[in-house]
Amino acid sequence: MPATIIDCDVHPYVNKLADVVAYMPQAWQERFRSQNVELSGRSVHRYPHPAGGSLRKDAVPPGGGLPGSDPDYVASDLLDRYDLAAALLIPIQASAVSAWTDATRADVFTEAINRYVVEHWPSVDSRYRICVTASPHDTEHAAAEVRRWRDAASVVAVSLPLLDTMMGNKHYYPIYEAAQECGMPIVVHPTGAEGSYLGAPTIAGGIPRTYAERHALVPQVAQANLASLVFEGVFDRFPELRIAFVEWGFSWLGPFMWRLDQEWRNFRSDVPWVKKPPSEYIHDAVKFTTQPFDDLSNPEDLWPFLDLIDAEKTLMFSSDYPHYDNDDPHIVSRRLLPKKSREAITSKNAREMFSARL
Amino acid sequence: MPASEAISPDMHHVGSLAEFELDVCKIVQVDGRDVGVIRTEQGVYAIANRCPHMGGGICYGTVTGLMTATSPENISYDETRKAMRCPWHGWEFFLNDGTAVGGITSRRLRRFPLHIIQDEVYVILRMPRPDQAETPRGDDG
Numbered sequence: 345m346p347a348t349i350i351d352c353d354v355h356p357y358v359n360k361l362a363d364v365v366a367y368m369p370q371a372w373q374e375r376f377r378s379q380n381v382e383l384s385g386r387s388v389h390r391y392p393h394p395a396g397g398s399l400r401k402d403a404v405p406p407g408g409g410l411p412g413s414d415p416d417y418v419a420s421d422l423l424d425r426y427d428l429a430a431a432l433l434i435p436i437q438a439s440a441v442s443a444w445t446d447a448t449r450a451d452v453f454t455e456a457i458n459r460y461v462v463e464h465w466p467s468v469d470s471r472y473r474i475c476v477t478a479s480p481h482d483t484e485h486a487a488a489e490v491r492r493w494r495d496a497a498s499v500v501a502v503s504l505p506l507l508d509t510m511m512g513n514k515h516y517y518p519i520y521e522a523a524q525e526c527g528m529p530i531v532v533h534p535t536g537a538e539g540s541y542l543g544a545p546t547i548a549g550g551i552p553r554t555y556a557e558r559h560a561l562v563p564q565v566a567q568a569n570l571a572s573l574v575f576e577g578v579f580d581r582f583p584e585l586r587i588a589f590v591e592w593g594f595s596w597l598g599p600f601m602w603r604l605d606q607e608w609r610n611f612r613s614d615v616p617w618v619k620k621p622p623s624e625y626i627h628d629a630v631k632f633t634t635q636p637f638d639d640l641s642n643p644e645d646l647w648p649f650l651d652l653i654d655a656e657k658t659l660m661f662s663s664d665y666p667h668y669d670n671d672d673p674h675i676v677s678r679r680l681l682p683k684k685s686r687e688a689i690t691s692k693n694a695r696e697m698f699s700a701r702l
Numbered sequence: 703m704p705a706s707e708a709i710s711p712d713m714h715h716v717g718s719l720a721e722f723e724l725d726v727c728k729i730v731q732v733d734g735r736d737v738g739v740i741r742t743e744q745g746v747y748a749i750a751n752r753c754p755h756m757g758g759g760i761c762y763g764t765v766t767g768l769m770t771a772t773s774p775e776n777i778s779y780d781e782t783r784k785a786m787r788c789p790w791h792g793w794e795f796f797l798n799d800g801t802a803v804g805g806i807t808s809r810r811l812r813r814f815p816l817h818i819i820q821d822e823v824y825v826i827l828r829m830p831r832p833d834q835a836e837t838p839r840g841d842d843g
């Protein structure tokens with residue numbers, strides 16, 4: 345049987361800063377080296393991970409280095425083991441820039457890491473497909489970076505680390521315009537900075553105490569940004585723009601769309617530029633990913649929630665390899681998903697989202 | 703004697719006691735499969751390298767004691783109640799009986815009988831009958 349599963353969330357890692365610094369202009373090489381920049385988006389002191397880190401200790405490559413840093417080993421440990429047809433690479437270390445304050449430094453870093461990943465991964469295995477990162481700070485500059493990758497066959501999407509400026513805001517429009525023009529969907533994924541830094545997306549209500557509490561609340565950021573996209577009229581302004589919300593959960597989406605639709609009906613005159621129910625915009629332009637799959641004692645209890653969001657059109661499989669909370673592709677596809685939706689969720693929807701570039 | 707050589711068909715020598723660092727899970731190959739051997743002050747244990755949750759390589763995780771609390775201000779740690787914490791989702795299983803810490807699941811970590819004869823460690827490993835083969839289940843979280 346041919347490989348079919350497409351994994352929409354795999355993280356390639358850079359082992360050491362020096363590997364990325366080599367792709368920077370000379371003065372910035374010196375600056376990054378002397379600053380000894382830490383490649384982590386999450387403030388590890390504010391919310392320390394209970395196991396000391398978020399990378400799977402059983403995914404360390406045989407030759408050493410960080411899990412996810414060796415393209416050959418990821419090919420055997422993930423792609424071959426689970427017979428994946430393609431893997432979308434989201435370089436999460438590049439998302440660290442969401443917590444930075446120097447826009448130029450963020451541009452230099454994202455551009456360097458984009459080059460590093462494009463140069464090191466697809467040449468090892470053609471199943472690797474890449475999200476280049478657009479810095480959220482200087483969005484005109486980031487738009488130029490997106491356009492730079494338009495003709496690169498292995499680049500399929502644009503990863504956009506978020507700020508506390510929400511996605512409907514005009515601040516991001518240059519990036520949307522470039523992404524739409526290049527036919528590349530925008531991918532939004534938690535960066536680890538949420539609730540940790542001034543300027544990063546906030547967690548609603550206040551400040552969570554523990555890693556567990558914060559982690560449970562991270563989907564609020566996706567909810568807030570979905571509402572922002574819809575009510576600011578982004579989907580009418582950029583009708584070809586497609587957005588993938590990766591690793592924010594999905595079982596909350598059905599009731600959340602009910603609420604968005606209800607607010608639109610009640611307050612249509614407040615947002616007259618929103619021409620149709622929010623759920624329709626979301627169905628047409630947005631997709632979500634499976635991981636972390638809600639871990640219920642009876643998986644069938646979740647199935648009505650899949651129907652609520654029309655998961656056969658809106659949901660895409662993701663593993664989140666090599667993070668500790670990754671999902672096993674076979675368990676998700678064979679045991680947790682209803683048979684009728686399997687093909688759509690593990691393959692068809694991703695192909696539709698990332699189109700010919702996959 | 704080589705680590706995987708059997709002195710009876712089911713009994714496999716996996717090393718001398720001194721080769722097993724305290725509170726570290728060492729992976730040995732027995733009959734072509736990974737078995738984690740853990741020496742603790744409380745006992746020596748052999749476990750399967752397959753987490754009952756989703757099949758993660760639990761032997762690459764951490765040997766830990768039991769963290770409990772009566773309130774956020776009053777946490778306590780019992781280092782004599784040893785458990786294995788999976789490097790995937792962090793589920794913990796007691797080494798002495800394989801049950802899940804905190805009652806988070808009714809699934810148990812697979813353990814193998816282990817004997818120590820004159821400081822040499824032996825694991826009893828019977829190939830499971832096909833109807834007893836343990837596969838990770840995603841349906842009892």
Ligand code: FES
Nearest residue numbers: 753755756758788
């Ligand atoms: S696979 Fe071990 S905790 Fe999930």
